[in-house]
Amino acid sequence: MSSPLLRCTQSVDLALPGTVPVIEERLVEAGYGDWEGQSLKKLARQPLWQVVQVHPSAARFPGGESMAELSARAVAAVREWDAKLGADAVWLACSHGDVIKAIVADALGLHLDLFQRVVVDPGSLTVIRYTPLRPFLRRANDIGGALSALRPPRRRSRRRSAATGSDAVVGGGAGPQRDAGTEQLGSHT
Numbered sequence: 001m002s003s004p005l006l007r008c009t010q011s012v013d014l015a016l017p018g019t020v021p022v023i024e025e026r027l028v029e030a031g032y033g034d035w036e037g038q039s040l041k042k043l044a045r046q047p048l049w050q051v052v053q054v055h056p057s058a059a060r061f062p063g064g065e066s067m068a069e070l071s072a073r074a075v076a077a078v079r080e081w082d083a084k085l086g087a088d089a090v091w092l093a094c095s096h097g098d099v100i101k102a103i104v105a106d107a108l109g110l111h112l113d114l115f116q117r118v119v120v121d122p123g124s125l126t127v128i129r130y131t132p133l134r135p136f137l138r139r140a141n142d143i144g145g146a147l148s149a150l151r152p153p154r155r156r157s158r159r160r161s162a163a164t165g166s167d168a169v170v171g172g173g174a175g176p177q178r179d180a181g182t183e184q185l186g187s188h189t
Contacts, residue, residue, distance in 0.1 A: 001081060001093045003027040008094040011123065015092060026077035027095040033064025057112040071102035071112050078103050082130045100126055107135035 002008045002021035005028060012021040035043055043049055052059045052067065060066040078093060085091055095103075097120045105115035107128045119141050120126065127138040 001027070001091065003029065003095045003099070005029060005096070008096070012092065012094045015094070021092075021094065024077050024081070024093070026073040027093060027099055029096040030061065030067070030070045030098050031065035032061045034062040035064065053116055055113055056115060067098070067102070068112060070098060071106065071115075074099045074102050075106045078128075079130065087131075097122075103128065104137060104140065107137050 001024045002012045004023045004025060008027075009021055009023075012019060048059060048062070056067040074095070081091070081093070082089075098115075100120045101115045101118040102112065104118045104120075104126060105112055110117075121141055121143060123143065125142040126140050127142070129136045129138055
């Protein structure tokens, strides 16, 4: 899936050659309104710039959308698509820096005012796994590495899952090779 902007559809083609992405309008770049096309140097001198940097939940671009609206539409899109595709799906959504940062902030339970602390480089990979209880940030701003670990974990038996009552790895885990059924809390093996 992709933002409708050309740079995102081209990125999907680079990541998954020959794939025709589903266009998801809610993943489009922020509606910057009157700010669109202006230099960052000029915009940085405007009072709104500081609001966008420090208190983005209160920022509305003149003639455009608010950062809160951007966050709400993007988070809704990702959560709806994830629910539609199912728990075993691994899927790609190609979007833009502020959109991705807002989705990551939501996944981490961060207030939108803290989203400027999230770094998203062009062409980087950010991975979030949604579960019935909560989302997990698996990777952030990744610019390399094997993607095989992104597959959803093997399903555990209902009895074992019910015993732990959680979708989180006990003790934080040590990567995809460990078996949570044999791991001990505090174990360093």
